[in-house]
Amino acid sequence: MSLLDLSISELGRRLRAREFSSVELAEEALGRVEALDGKLGAFLRTTPELALEQARAADRRLADEADPPALCGIPIGHKDVLCTRGVETTAGSRILEGFRPPYDATVVARLARDGAVVVGKMNCDEFAMGSSNENSAFQPTVNPWDAERVPGGSSGGSAAAVAARLSVATLGTDTGGSVRLPASFCGVVGVKPSYGRVSRYGVIAFASSLDQVGPLAKTVEDAQLVLSSIAGPDRRDSTTSPAPVGDLAGALQEGVRGLRLGIPREYLAAGLEDGVKAVFDSACRWLEAEGAELVEVSLPSTEYALAAYYVIAPAEVSSNLARMDGIRFGPGEPQAPSLLEAYELARNRGFGPEVRRRVALGTFVLSSGYYDAYYLRAQKVRTLVARDFSRVFDGVDALISPTAPTPAFRLGERTHDPLAMYATDALTLPANLAGISGLSVPAGFASGLPVGVQVLGPYLGEAMCLRVGAAVERSADVWRRVPAGFDG
Amino acid sequence: MAELEAVIGLEVHAQLLTRSKMFCGCRAEYLGLPPNSNTCPTCLGLPGALPVINGRAVEMTIQTALALGCRIPEFSKFDRKNYFYPDLPKGYQISQYDLPLSLGGHLEFEVDGERRSCGITRVHLEEDAGTLHHAGEIHTAKFSLVDLNRAGVPLMEIVGEPDLRSPKEAPQYLRALRQLLLHLGVNDGNMEQGSLRCDANISLRPRGQREFGVKVEVKNMNSFRSLEAALEFEVRRQSAVIESGGTVRQETRGWSEAEQATVSQRSKEEAQDYRYFPEPDLPPLQVSRELVERLRAGLPEPPLRLRDRLRDQHQLAEEQAALITERPQDAAYFEAMVAAGAPPRSAANWQLGPLQALCKDAKLDIERSPVPAVELAGLVRMVEAGEVSGTTGREVLVEAFATSRSPVDLIRERGLIQVSDAAQMEAWVGEAIRQLPKAASDFQSGNDRALGPLVGAVRKASGGVANPDLASRLLRERLGRGGG
Structure with a gap:
């Protein structure tokens, strides 16, 4: 039993009761990372000095303030695409090795404001491009439930660290499923907020029109507490919604009685593994038993979503990554005979193969003569996908589906087949195209591997997602299970 | 062969006199500051930093467009223009492509006292790049230094229709545009320092032909004089090509002040594909009719x-x-x-x-x-x-x-108010004649030039307040030359 097995509200209660200090909690987290991360690879670096400094400050607040924030003194980790002032931030890429941002991302600053304690930066696929964490330039993260399997990606380090109790909660980013997929594979909760619900300022961009920061945590309530801290308008990000966040905590206790929940027919199509199907079916029965009405719905544009996503996302990648030109970031190529060759050398050395593939893809689809056939058409598909969702949300409160067609797959299994790897995100990426809210909540196991259920809510429907997610969590009752080898 | 006629259109870039940059809070004023001191994560293009639109720059652009008689659509957006260059920290410039802030206006200007009008295609908004300092000549320098103080300064682009027909019209168009910008208070009009810049497109065609010839883009002209000289050079160069039976190459050329000639920079084949697409970091701009009318009412x-x-x-x-x-x-x-x-x-x-x-x-x-x-x-x-x-x-x-x-x-x-009182003046005139008897007699005998010193003496005697016109009249009368 470790302190990191406890939920945030339980930790908060005991911190306030002085059963232990935030410094002791941080030291335990750092100690577990030291002892256990060697076999996991979830952390790219720990930040012990920062953590202890923040923990000491949290202890003072816990002593002085009548009502300190829920996250005060709680150890967290940041996916390495989040800029942390003075702390190396690489986005999992060689080209950003040594980059110490002079500023904090808004989400980082907000968690610091609420007293959270940063223990380190989490491994991820390079620039968040990948579904298995195998695209990290530095190390693969493995699945804590089975070291031969992937943790999912791209926020694989963030998910694995929470599952293995190396951090109480973490932040990830979800562009096509990068929070929900690893949450499902590692058996933790992962929230993808609606586009514009959480600031992207200081988030190293993958695809700007799709990226959202979301929490990974052991429970729906823990995830809600982190989400409530980071969500809301930010004048530094013009794409944030001005709508107030409101009370998300209240949703957790409301139950699902009287809710109409839709099951998208297209999400249960061929390719769904039996074990995943079984877990999903039992989740459906629990929700019905709790008083929800389940109805089948159709999202007919689903079959085109994947193709549209792999046009739009790479297009934005090709532009977003242009600043990584080897001159201001990366080792530089002073011996290159020309400026153009300096760029080429630096980017060929600095970027891994998947990033190079997407930059090439994106450059192609935006090229004159191809723009209409690819980018413009993909944007039209995107509009159709969004219309599908808004139409079904006229009739149902939320949608439920498996988060992924399979549990965690084996390391190396899909690395040589990009299309198979891309298909991993088929059930998650439509929500990014539409900008709606979603989460993945652990619902059971298939052959010893965690299986998540995805809940999708309307735009700014985070409360509804949390409400349904909490009901699944209560019935499944699996969140206290700790992977073997991390349970001591 | 029919006589050749020039077809010229100008693209003018004007830095806006806003307080802050286009997409961040840094000062828009960048001259004379230590290199890279006027910067922040956004204008440095640091990973993760995001742009926020400067509302004042949008207003200034709309105001300029209104003064040029442009339409202001209700819906506008920013786009990314992608290209690699060391002075462009993000690897793309935030600009406007297919939905600019304004469309379709005209500018009146004068050539040799005659009023002309030139169409305005559009006025749109974008951001300036940084500046490069080469250690020597650009092609041979061992290294170049990048200064991003200018990066992100609001830049308004005014695209003119190809309505000009001779090189001498171009500087006149530009003068009128500069004057308009000065009167609007949106730009300081300084071409030398580059806060106002001009590129020109020029082609030739036989007079009477409707179709345009092959156009050449000319850059690097930083004065009215060099604009005219560059276009005159192009007319001569392109005429020679056409008259010798050749065809003009579509290309970009730069004006060289030293050589007084344009020099090829890149051909059509080397032209960049900017891969424009909508800027996902900025929501589309909704321009309300109220704002447009308020800005129109405030036009000078x-x-x-x-x-x-x-x-x-x-x-x-x-x-x-x-x-x-x-x-x-x-x-x-x-x-x-x-x-x-x-x-x-x-x-x-x-x-x-x-x-x-x-x-x-x-x-x-x-x-x-x-x-x-x-x-x-x-x-x-x-x-x-x-x-x-x-x-x-x-x-x-x-x-x-x-x-x-x-x-x-x-x-x-100082009591400098002129004295015209007759008695007082008479006394000073008498004093002057006593002091300069030689001049007095010279003047009496017809030497007009002797009057000057006498008037001076009157002024001196008066301490500078004697009315000089009255003094010379009195001197003439006293010395017997009152009649003429």
């Missing part, structure tokens, strides 16, 4: 109309009216002088003559003149009323300018 009087009005209202000479309305602060100074009772033509002469010279020497804008319009008007009125001589007036103005004192006060304090 168009410079050409202001010039005509001042000319007609105050009987100014054409040239005077043109000079006095060159910049809004000149016109404002002039109108303030007239409002303070200065006769208009004299007011214009004093402003364009002695005052402008003083301002130029002191490197002061007329707005900051130590002698404000009301004070200069007072002085002009005294000169016109014969209370002080023009000479004294100019001397007093110099002192007033140097000491920031009121010229009228200076005149009063």
